[in-house]
Amino acid sequence: MANISGNKNIESIDYNAIEAMESFNKFVKKKNTFLFxxxxxxxxLxxxxPILAFQPVLQQKFFGNITGVWVYSAGLFIMTIILCTLYVKKAASFDKAAAAVLAEYHEKGGK
Structure with missing residues (x-):
């Protein structure tokens, strides 16, 4: 494998050893559970x-001439912003957990 970045530590990492670590597997399980x-x-949601758009509950007028479909659609935009913000905040903890796994690998003699 070519060393493009100039960092020699990248070439000597034993990925099979990291994969066998319990802390790595817990980290991956926690991250996958959150992401899925x-x-x-x-x-x-x-x-x-499209399933609920033609149901009577979303065809009712909520505010003036605005039906439930429009309210639901606006809610999807809000949901997207909330989920993205939640992911960005959670990603910082994932980065710390990944760094802790690498630190544990290096403490156990990994190079």
Missing amino acids: SITAVFLT YILL
Whole structure:
């Protein structure tokens, strides 16, 4: 593998040893649980829009001539912003956890 960055530590990392570490597996499980959960919430609410758009509950007028479909659609934008903000905040903790896994690897003699 070519060393493009000039960092010699990248070439000597034993990825199989890291994969065998319990802390790495816990980290990956925690991260995947969060990512799949947030994705499931997003896709479920997003896919429900065309399904619910023609249902009587969303055809009712909520504010003046604004129907529930418009309110639901606006809610999707708000949901997207909230989920993105939540991910950005959570990503910082994932970065710290990944750094802790690498530190543990180096403490155990990894190069």
